[in-house]
Amino acid sequence: MGSLGIYSESGVTKKGSRGYDVPEGVDIRGRYDEEFAKILNKEALLFVADLQRTFRNHIKYSMECRREAKRRYNEGALPGFDPATKYIRDSEWTCAPVPPAVADRRVEITGPVERKMIINALNSGAKVFMADFEDALSPNWENLMRGQINLKDAVDGTISFHDRVRNRVYKLNDQIAKLFVRPRGWHLPEAHIFIDGEPATGCLVDFGLYFFHNHSNFRRSQGQGYGPFFYLPKMEHSREAKIWNSVFERAEKMAGIEKGSIRATVLIETLPAVFQMNEILYELRDHSVGLNCGRWDYIFSYVKTFQAHPDRLLPDRVQVGMTQHFMRSYSDLLIRTCHRRGVHAMGGMAAQIPIRDDQKANEVALELVRKDKLREVKAGHDGTWAAHPGLIPACMEVFTNNMGNAPNQIRSVRQDDAANLTEEDLLQRPRGVRTMEGLRLNTRVGIQYLAAWLTGAGSVPLYNLMEDAATAEISRVQNWQWLKYGVELDGDGLGVRVNKELFGRVVEEEMERIEKEVGKEKFKKGMYKEACKMFTRQCTAPSLDDFLTLDAYNYIVIHHPREISRL
Ligand SMILES: CC(=O)SCCNC(=O)CCNC(=O)[C@H](O)C(C)(C)COP(=O)(O)OP(=O)(O)OC[C@H]1O[C@@H](n2cnc3c(N)ncnc32)[C@H](O)[C@@H]1OP(=O)(O)O
Ligand SMILES: O=CC(=O)O
Numbered sequence: 001m002g003s004l005g006i007y008s009e010s011g012v013t014k015k016g017s018r019g020y021d022v023p024e025g026v027d028i029r030g031r032y033d034e035e036f037a038k039i040l041n042k043e044a045l046l047f048v049a050d051l052q053r054t055f056r057n058h059i060k061y062s063m064e065c066r067r068e069a070k071r072r073y074n075e076g077a078l079p080g081f082d083p084a085t086k087y088i089r090d091s092e093w094t095c096a097p098v099p100p101a102v103a104d105r106r107v108e109i110t111g112p113v114e115r116k117m118i119i120n121a122l123n124s125g126a127k128v129f130m131a132d133f134e135d136a137l138s139p140n141w142e143n144l145m146r147g148q149i150n151l152k153d154a155v156d157g158t159i160s161f162h163d164r165v166r167n168r169v170y171k172l173n174d175q176i177a178k179l180f181v182r183p184r185g186w187h188l189p190e191a192h193i194f195i196d197g198e199p200a201t202g203c204l205v206d207f208g209l210y211f212f213h214n215h216s217n218f219r220r221s222q223g224q225g226y227g228p229f230f231y232l233p234k235m236e237h238s239r240e241a242k243i244w245n246s247v248f249e250r251a252e253k254m255a256g257i258e259k260g261s262i263r264a265t266v267l268i269e270t271l272p273a274v275f276q277m278n279e280i281l282y283e284l285r286d287h288s289v290g291l292n293c294g295r296w297d298y299i300f301s302y303v304k305t306f307q308a309h310p311d312r313l314l315p316d317r318v319q320v321g322m323t324q325h326f327m328r329s330y331s332d333l334l335i336r337t338c339h340r341r342g343v344h345a346m347g348g349m350a351a352q353i354p355i356r357d358d359q360k361a362n363e364v365a366l367e368l369v370r371k372d373k374l375r376e377v378k379a380g381h382d383g384t385w386a387a388h389p390g391l392i393p394a395c396m397e398v399f400t401n402n403m404g405n406a407p408n409q410i411r412s413v414r415q416d417d418a419a420n421l422t423e424e425d426l427l428q429r430p431r432g433v434r435t436m437e438g439l440r441l442n443t444r445v446g447i448q449y450l451a452a453w454l455t456g457a458g459s460v461p462l463y464n465l466m467e468d469a470a471t472a473e474i475s476r477v478q479n480w481q482w483l484k485y486g487v488e489l490d491g492d493g494l495g496v497r498v499n500k501e502l503f504g505r506v507v508e509e510e511m512e513r514i515e516k517e518v519g520k521e522k523f524k525k526g527m528y529k530e531a532c533k534m535f536t537r538q539c540t541a542p543s544l545d546d547f548l549t550l551d552a553y554n555y556i557v558i559h560h561p562r563e564i565s566r567l
């Protein structure tokens with residue numbers, strides 16, 4: 001993967017072989033496109049390069065700390081509250097007041113930064129749309145760059161889409177949801193943009209380009225003087241929040257806007273971060289608009305954190321819901337923490353989506369969503385997530401009926417009894433059974449999700465549920481865990497243990513089933529075989545891969561002139 005060298009040795013910037021006009025030290029290795037070049041203009045790239053240069057050592061150190069924490073957990077330590085930051089948890093302070101533009105967030109829709117979906121989501125009737133560069137997006141070059149173009153058009157108010165097959169034109173309504181953008185997690189590189197000879201940090205590219213092109217219009221049209229607004233994923237420690245806070249301050253300074261203009265909601269979706277909620281809010285106190293229960297990554301993180309703890313194996317994925325004690329405790333602690341600090345405590349995603357061809361099944365799915373949302377609003381959450389426009393009316397009704405006319409419950413619900421929730425509550429072992437069907441379903445879902453991801457789709461409907469990178473991770477790590485510890489399956493009384501031989505047979509049979517379900521033609525044209533190979537390797541690896549998308553990313557990086565790169 002040699003650099004093709006698009007900046008001159010004399011240091012004078014010139015047009016590179018791929019056509020982009022780049023500042024010194026920046027090398028764009030993705031395909032050239034005139035539209036992309038408007039996003040990747042020299043000023044925008046200078047801003048991204050400045051962020052990368054200012055924060056790269058902080059990011060490297062934070063990732064090193066993650067590895068060190070993992071080493072400790074693998075030696076038997078449990079995550080817990082940090083005695084060194086007790087003063088932050090115990091003292092009284094609040095975050096900056098919530099901007100009026102986002103006081104009411106009772107239902108938020110999420111989705112990838114795809115053009116039609118952005119329009120549909122903004123028009124959906126939800127209060128907020130979280131446009132996703134993360135769990136719901138396969139970060140290939142085309143998706144990323146088109147995503148930036150789409151968001152710019154959305155913020156400008158000019159976005160439209162012509163569905164030629166249905167001869168339907170999509171445009172924004174007069175009333176639209178407020179836009180939040182979720183950049184990738186700290187761990188993901190952007191291998192199409194090199195800065196000083198290294199791949200850029202994915203989230204700084206996502207954040208930097210979006211902020212650079214939109215901050216001014218956003219604050220005028222959407223934020224009532226605040227913004228842009230962000231969601232921040234997959235953090236494990238407040239030191240990572242501190243980097244984001246500094247990134248925001250630097251961006252505000254560059255743009256010449258007031259400190260505290262940018263606002264972000266942090267997803268609490270790793271097990272270590274549940275013990276850092278106060279500390280994370282404290283670091284971001286000038287820029288915070290709350291925390292969110294990213295329940296799917298949280299379950300994934302529970303398995304990952306306890307990968308060397310065979311006494312903490314998960315039951316079947318379908319049984320690890322929000323009513324498990326450790327999940328309920330996490331949501332309760334998040335609500336109390338946020339309300340004490342004066343910000344939103346957002347609920348999470350129910351995975352059900354509408355089932356169009358079966359009315360009865362559809363009603364059952366809707367009822368599960370209603371039940372989940374009712375639990376959230378009664379527990380004190382200020383809003384929730386929906387994966388599909390068809391779910392918005394039901395979610396809206398539940399929250400509105402239970403929150404009354406107030407835009408949120410920040411001041412009215414539970415602020416003071418967080419101390420009753422202990423480390424034991426947060427770590428309590430999940431209950432349930434481990435079955436052959438659980439192993440099979442994980443395998444079917446994991447392979448099909450990866451096959452979709454490799455072909456550019458980061459969120460897909462599978463078996464009437466929304467699947468994205470976070471839900472697929474659960475399938476992967478659960479299989480890995482059961483294989484690693486030779487779990488005895490429940491259900492048939494035969495004492496069947498999960499081992500490589502059994503898993504090999506399951507993979508073979510589930511691939512046959514997938515082929516039947518999707519049809520021979522689609523199966524042949526798709527990336528199912530590659531996905532199967534990758535998923536099988538990941539499930540049987542002696543040590544657990546940190547993220548399934550790190551390995552898979554190597555297959556979607558395409559350098560131009562065309563060459564596949566491996567990081
Ligand atoms: C764990 C987490 O991180 S959750 C957050 C990340 N995950 C997500 O954001 C997933 C979001 N949801 C989705 O991507 C989609 O709903 C899927 C892939 C699950 C299903 O999508 P589809 O198969 O297209 O659903 P379906 O065919 O029922 O869509 C009907 C219409 O709703 C639109 N739609 C569906 N979901 C969304 C959405 N989330 N946002 C906007 N529009 C949507 C479709 O584009 C389609 O529009 P059209 O009628 O104008 O053509
Ligand atoms: O990002 C959300 C999650 O549940 O994971």
Ligand SMILES: [Mg+2]
Pocket residue numbers: 135233267269294296297470
């Ligand atoms: Mg997530």
